[in-house]
Amino acid sequence: MLDILGRNNIAAVHGPLHRHMRGAMLGLVGPVARRQSLLPKIDAFMRSHTSGWAGSVVDVQAKTKEMALLSTLRQIAGITAGPLSDALKAELYTLVLGTISLPINLPGTSYYQGFQARKKLVSILEQMITERRSSGDAHDDMLDVLLRSGDDGTRDKISDEQIIDLLIALIYSGYETMSTTSMMAVKYLSEHPLALEELRREHLDIRKGKSPDEAINYDDFKSMAFTPAVIFETLRLATVVNGLLRKTTKDVEMNGHVIPKGWRIYVYTREINYDPFMYPDLMTFNPWRWLEKNMELHPHFMLFGGGGRMCPGKEVGTVEITTFLHYFVTRYRWEEEGKNTILKFPRVEAPNGCISEFKITELLQQTFCRV
Ligand code: HEM
Secondary structure: OHHHHOOOOOOOOOHHHHHHHHHHHHHHHOHHHHHHHHHHHHHHHHHHHOOOOOOOEEEHHHHHHHHHHHHHHHHHHOOOOOHHHHHHHHHHHHHHHHHOOOOOOOOOOHHHHHHHHHHHHHHHHHHHHHHHHHHOOOOOOHHHHHHHOOOOOOOOOOOHHHHHHHHHHHHHHHHHHHHHHHHHHHHHHHHOHHHHHHHHHHHHHHHHOOOOOOOOOHHHHHHOOHHHHHHHHHHHHOOOOOOEEEEOOOOEEEOOEEEOOOOEEEEOHHHHHOOOOOOOOOOOOOOOHHHHOOHHHOOOOOOOOOHHHOOOOHHHHHHHHHHHHHHHHHHEEEEEOOOOOOEOOOOOEOHHHOOOEEEEEEEOHHHHHHO
16 A cells, blocks of 8 residues: 555645655645535536436446546546546556555555556656646645645645645545445435435435525535434445554553554454444444444444544535535436445455445425425
């Protein structure tokens, strides 16, 4: 992962460099950026991405993957669907597979191909940075913020190499997590009509006070209770991140055993998600369980990790999935075509391209516009 995601990759660096990179990342996706710049962009993107599906059979796996990539590329550098996003997509697929392979550097292995994909991604991003510098034009996107960071003296300058690794980390971290969770939420909702009904009610209520073109805003997100519950329950049952990596900085005693300083620890959070003591009737998709005791605040809530390395994209990722669901459930009714097999380990996916296809049958938009 270190080879393919880069030596400055936020998940691999420590101490002051980690604080520097994390500070830069939070500047891009933190509360101020979300309110002022990201929410309107995400809304506009999801509104257009999920339009025109009525009367067709939609491959939800492909659509959510495309959604996660294109939405992020738009935020990063204003890139819309076209040859550049296609080139980036092809490299990203190979890069993702490379990061979860054995590091055998021989032509033909996933690791080798992932490393080659990194080289191509770096070269595309370098070219974009050069073009930005030579044109000098201002842009309303993350790359612009990064290129100008440090200019006003409020924070350290960030090098080009660090910018590239930060952007790759941003694309990589949000890609599978957001797309898979969105796809699985649709799948679980299809199988649980009561949950779908409650979710749809929450979103139709939000639309009631709005004109058809009006975006959902920060206050709308704050008012939602059932939607985060659906997302957490989906993340619990279809675990995208199986565990967290840590390293002991001193000897640690645990239940009478000593874990020596310098050992690597893998916290297998997947096991927690399937713990029957914490989640009674654990295999049932039950979003209501999250409403009961404010479970998000419990110490065992680790869907987004914990401590100083907790996922900096938790809020923006949740906002993207929520906005996707908002337009999907308020616009369409659907039924699943055939029986789609989903693998849940080691990665959550619909195998053999035999993807979850959903026959979109009815457009609800007119209904809620008249309400
Ligand atoms: C449903 C969506 C997401 C889930 C479930 C998720 C989950 C996680 C988890 C479990 C970790 C490990 C945290 C730890 O070690 O304690 C993590 C780290 C990280 N995530 Fe996310 N993530 C999501 C979306 C995103 C998005 C959209 C971004 C991009 C902004 C992002 C960026 C990162 C980064 C950069 C790290 C490394 C943080 C560090 O080491 O300081 N994630 N994520």
